[in-house]
Amino acid sequence: MPLSASPVVRRARLGVELRRLRRRESLTLEQVCLRLGWASTSKLSRIELGQSRPDLADVLDLLDVYGVPSPQRDELIVIARDAATGRGWSRALGEMGERQRAYAELEAGAERIVEYQGVLVPGLLQTPAYTRLRVSAGALLTADVDVEADVRARAVRQELLARADPPHYTALVEERVCDPDGLPVDVWREQLRRLLALAERSHVDIRVLPAGASSGDAPHPLAPFSYYAYPDPADPRTVLVETLTTDLRLTAEADVAHYEGIVERLLATALPAEATVELLARRLGSAPVPRPREPRGTG
Known part of the structure; x- marks a missing residue:
């Protein structure tokens, strides 16, 4: 809807x-x-x-x-x-925790979304299996996490990128996000395939920040953040900064302008979209194919 x-x-x-x-x-x-x-x-x-x-x-x-x-x-x-x-809105968003709903409400009316992640694949791009493992791992650090509800919530949010009039979406991720980092091979290969498929859409721009690009004078955000701009220019552009237990919503012009500057510097540092796709394809090609389990004997 x-x-x-x-x-x-x-x-x-x-x-x-x-x-x-x-x-x-x-x-x-x-x-x-x-x-x-x-x-x-x-x-x-x-x-x-x-x-x-x-x-x-x-x-x-x-x-x-x-x-x-x-x-x-x-x-x-x-x-x-x-x-x-x-x-x-409650009917459309369905079962969502407070944090997921905050993202969904900001995403739904947006004309442009930019997300920066230093460690994880952004939620709008995750497969269910990837989400399940990452949320389960994070549940060790935060209390009262319903893993399956979080998986379903992300699936509802991801419908945004498939609608007839989607926002222009840009994901800026550090290169280490492209590494399996202990994930099962089949989960990681599925996630890489998902990224490559989404990158083919004209309104989705996935850009990798190569290792070392955040050193020296180059920007290095201290926390993941999401930026939202809206069709009505009078609606406040918004930044949501992610922390371990809550998210900080910024709408003050000076704060948002600061993050807009960070986005522009990150875009200038990141690999072009075509080079990012090539990097992801190489990672997928080099990832080992999981072997099927051998049937156990019954004797």
């Missing part, structure tokens, strides 16, 4: 717009809440920070206070409705 603009992104956009309107009227949080009879400023603060699903009636009251005329008022009402969306 194709999903429209991400409610997470729309909440951030709505919050920015409402904060700008309040400041234009030289009103404090306290003054606005007093006019509306709201018990505390926390409600308005959370709306402006994009941290809560807004009630459309509350947004209409805020637009009245700020004296917003049409057509700007109509545009903000559309954004508020997108921001308040919930049921359709």
Whole structure:
């Protein structure tokens, strides 16, 4: 099911717009809440920070206070409705943990996605077997990980790359990501074949950063990150930085611009797409073919 603009992104956009309107009227949080009879400023603060699903009636009251005329008022009402969306998204995304849902919501409405990974194949490119082994290994470091639910969640997210109007997707991976690193041979060969198949799609760009390319003055991100840009230029470009236990979502212009600069430097350092495909094909050709197990005797 194709999903429209991400409610997470729309909440951030709505919050920015409402904060700008309040400041234009030289009103404090306290003054606005007093006019509306709201018990505390926390409600308005959370709306402006994009941290809560807004009630459309509350947004209409805020637009009245700020004296917003049409057509700007109509545009903000559309954004508020997108921001308040919930049921359709829950049905479409199905069973997902909080972290997987955060990625899915940012991915779904994106026009461009760039991901950097230093150790693992990015989730949108993983086979189920690869996901299962990697998530199982990571479960030793984090608590309450449902491995099979994570595998299913990635499969739902990967439908994004097969839809009729997919985003342009770029994966930037260090060369060591192309090594089996203890994986069973059959799992690794399947994963290499998956990467080569996806690289044939016009909207997928897989680029390898050769070993040693991150030394010296070249960029070397300290953590995996994902970058998202949207068709509506007023929707905030977003960066999600991955950590062991949670993910940091960045929307401030200065933060996002910093990561955009990192992306450009990584692209300049990485192998071209054609050379990346050749490297993956060589790795697949040199990977040993797993031998079938010999039947055990019964005597």
